[in-house]
């Protein structure tokens with residue numbers, strides 16, 4: 240059944256409404272669970288929030304869901320995306336303590352620990368690559384990593400790497416992996432002032448690209464498509480330029496201190 | 497003003513008009529929250545592809561009951577007869593598990609297949625919250641016409657640990673899986689029907705405790 244039809248039945252009241260609700264839950268329960276998992280770490284919590292989400296969706300005679308048909312420009316095929324947005328809002332609301340927290344850029348969390356350290360030292364603290372090599376004693380740690388190699392890898396990963404597209408080549412279903420969820424407690428601390436200053440100094444479009452790539456870990460390709468940036472590699476240039484600016488900014492900061 | 501959910505959906509599929517697109521971009525450049533919402537909705541394809549720990553059928557029913565036509569409450573028995581044509585055969589009292597017949601290893605389809613299957617009140621033992629040791633066996637009520645049962649054990653957070661398909665209505669804990677004493681696990685049974693329907697039991701939780709030697 241098309242989502243519009245399903246909604247029409249849902250809003251019709253009576254027995255048809257109840258059977259449409261069942262069909263709706265059968266179709267979307269798993270999606271709700273996946274969304275809720277992004278905010279809760281404990282299975283029992285997730286299950287409990289699931290019922291809360293459902294009751295918010297049906298409450299007040301489906302007031303929340305009734306908004307969908309009224310939105311101009313939305314098609315029936317937009318319903319799943321719209322529903323993700325709505326259920327996310329509810330989940331965030333149910334998980335109040337996570338609100339307003341400053342997040343560390345997701346893309347940086349994906350770097351391996353040594354690379355993230357190098358990134359921190361270079362971009363946040365203004366060390367030179369040579370100093371970083373000494374400080375981390377990279378050649379002795381058995382990994383045989385060269386700081387320059389590591390740095391090149393970081394740049395590649397941050398400015399060119401397209402995680403979403405690469406993942407998309409996986410066949411059908413990916414087994415559920417609880418390790419995908421990075422616990423809040425393990426997030427490194429954010430140098431809020433420095434992040435803010437860096438972003439303030441960038442043009443609006445660059446700021447948005449940086450947010451989407453670094454904070455939200457969206458792929459450069461996807462960013463280009465959504466923001467209609469052509470040619471696509473202009474995104475790479477923006478990212479590289481922005482990182483350079485961050486470095487200059489840190490260097491200047493150090494010189495004035 | 498923050499972007500609406502509709503704005504976000506339209507932006508992602510390129511459906512915003514030029515003016516609204518521009519103002520949305522300007523807003524996003526300085527709004528962490530809306531960028532986060534946008535990126536979240538953009539993950540829909542991932543959500544559809546990834547698996548998730550299964551929903552307790554009791555919770556599905558709870559959610560389902562939120563919208564329900566008024567009707568007389570059937571008895572527990574007529575309820576399960578109607579819902580799943582289950583015949584509770586009575587739990588075997590004998591604790592010895594005889595040769596478990598292993599049927600063809602079922603193809604590894606998603607555990608969370610489109611929920612067209614009915615959920616039945618399959619009775620399971622041990623019950624939710626039980627303590628289980630290495631010598632323990634699992635029992636379930638038989639379902640009329642079922643040609644086999646598929647038993648699956650999950651890690652507490654939903655990762656599948658082990659499954660087997662058999663015709664018996666009991667099975668002992670697999671020796672091939674290492675269970676952590678003190679840890680909790682989930683299990684459930686699916687009754688496989690000749691017409692390809694699958695009846696699924698509720699998920700039960702158990703805690704593994706150190707027992708004597710097998």
Ligand SMILES: [Zn+2]
Nearest residue numbers: 498499527530
């Ligand atoms: Zn906003």
